[in-house]
Amino acid sequence: MNGSLWVAGAGIQMVSHVTLQTRGLIRHAQKLLFLVSEPGTAAWLRRLQPGAESLDAFFLPGRSRQESYERMLDHIASRLRDGCRLGVLLYGHPAVFSYLGPEAVRRARAAGCEAEMLPGISAEDCLFADLGAALDFDLSTAGYQCFEATLFLLQHRRPDPLCALILWQIGIVGQYQYELAGPNRAGLQLLAAELLRYYPAGHQVICYEAANFPACPPSIQPMPLHRLPAAKITRLTTLLIPPAAAPPRDGEMAKKLGLPEA
Ligand SMILES: C[S@@+](CC[C@H](N)C(=O)[O-])C[C@H]1O[C@@H](n2cnc3c(N)ncnc32)[C@H](O)[C@@H]1O
Known part of the structure; x- marks a missing residue:
């Protein structure tokens, strides 16, 4: 495997949350895969990268989400085996409550590929x-x-x-x-x-x-x-x-820290 991978976040709001750094990477990726939560970003990505491919098709209704993510990870791995400079754009932050983002980077690195993750707005x-x-x-x-x-x-x-x-x-x-x-x-x-x-x-x-x-x-x-x-x-x-009550303040600790007791 000698491909390379970046995984970045698209943020939550259509196009406007994509960072300048990620826009640059999108333009230069050889192949772009994406999983976003609304169609506007998908259309924008396809304009920037006509071959951009949505990972939505890997979701299997009635089957576990885990199974679908494994299919996506296999697809990413097979692209990397072809030696591709691959970019994967995921909505939100790619590592916040996301199995796919960190796992893709982990597996790419384990296979000897360069792989990095860029943050997004969660x-x-x-x-x-x-x-x-x-x-x-x-x-x-x-x-x-x-x-x-x-x-x-x-x-x-x-x-x-x-x-x-x-x-x-x-x-x-x-x-x-x-x-x-x-x-x-x-x-x-x-x-x-x-x-x-x-x-x-x-x-x-x-x-x-x-x-x-x-x-x-x-x-x-x-x-x-x-x-x-x-x-x-x-x-x-x-x-x-929200919290149900305000936490107590430890006057003794405040004293030890040299802070006012109240
Ligand atoms: C699999 S997690 C993905 C989170 C995403 N990686 C992020 O950085 O925000 C999906 C959950 O994120 C939260 N989420 C996603 N989009 C949201 C939105 N527009 N507003 C509020 N919460 C959202 C919800 O709790 C949703 O069930």
Whole structure:
């Protein structure tokens, strides 16, 4: 294998989130593969690189997403075996809640190819930008945890109600196949029931969806936690749960650090 690979992020918003560095790479790639969340970026990529190929065709309805990703990885490996200078563009950040991006780079390097990853704007970056100034707490000083929703349930992860919680992929909770159907309501019921062990039923949570298109507003749906199972949710929804209480401040530690006690 003597091909080379870069994997980059396309960001969330059509074309405008692609960095200048990534645009340069797209122009010079010998072959471009992509997986993006809206058709505008796909059309733009095909104009820049007429041979650009979407990886969407590798998704198999009714089969596991893992199986589809393995098919994509095989396709990438076979291109590299042909000695191709290959670029792969993935929506968001290519290593944020993405199996494909890091695994493609890992396998290419293991096969002796040069491979690098370039960052992109993730859904979480958009959430910070869209909600940061609207919340009555500061996400970074409150601290936050984040989990993939299905793993949160399967692994019985414990949220810390003194910080914020971000749950990814709530629209496909408990769904391992690639499906284009609506959200899994039974899975959402289980998710809400688990969260209700840690937060009051009336605790306000936010279902968030960053805008995919410039000049469109994001979707921001605040609601009490107990309404979550009935919420309008898509595959692209991310859940933000604000802290349920302010953390205490340790006066003794403040003293040791030479900081005011209050
Ligand atoms: C497989 S992950 C991919 C994340 C992507 N790599 C990134 O950097 O944002 C898919 C999940 O990302 C989140 N996501 C993707 N697009 C989003 C959007 N437009 N607004 C909010 N969350 C989004 C949702 O939680 C969705 O289920």
